[in-house]
Amino acid sequence: MGHIVDLPTDQMAVEPQTYQLTGVGARPICHQPVEAMVAEADAIYLATDPDREGEAISEHLKRYLRIERYQRVTFNEITETGIRRHCRASPD
Numbered sequence: 001m002g003h004i005v006d007l008p009t010d011q012m013a014v015e016p017q018t019y020q021l022t023g024v025g026a027r028p029i030c031h032q033p034v035e036a037m038v039a040e041a042d043a044i045y046l047a048t049d050p051d052r053e054g055e056a057i058s059e060h061l062k063r064y065l066r067i068e069r070y071q072r073v074t075f076n077e078i079t080e081t082g083i084r085r086h087c088r089a090s091p092d
Contacts, residue, residue: 034065035065035066038065038066038067043071044067044069044070044071045070045071045072045073046058046061046062046067046070046071046072046073047073047074047075047078048074048075048078049074049075049076049078050074050075050076054074058072
């Protein structure tokens with residue numbers, strides 16, 4: 001579905017001193033009741049690409065879903081194959 005928050009088209013989207021992001025609205029994240037799933041979850045893993053765009057998506061998820069406790073996971077390839085490959089390589 002893409003990004004969670006649209007950026008303004010008529011101004012800079014990031015405050016240079018604080019890196020505070022200016023969004024212009026939240027889009028639906030998915031068709032399921034995500035907020036309820038977050039509230040009931042034992043653990044939340046934010047897994048996005050390790051670049052600025054991925055970090056922004058994680059920040060938006062934390063903000064709009066009011067996620068306070070989470071684990072940050074990064075993948076260079078967010079596909080079923082890539083995740084399975086990463087999990088096999090992990091020491092756990």
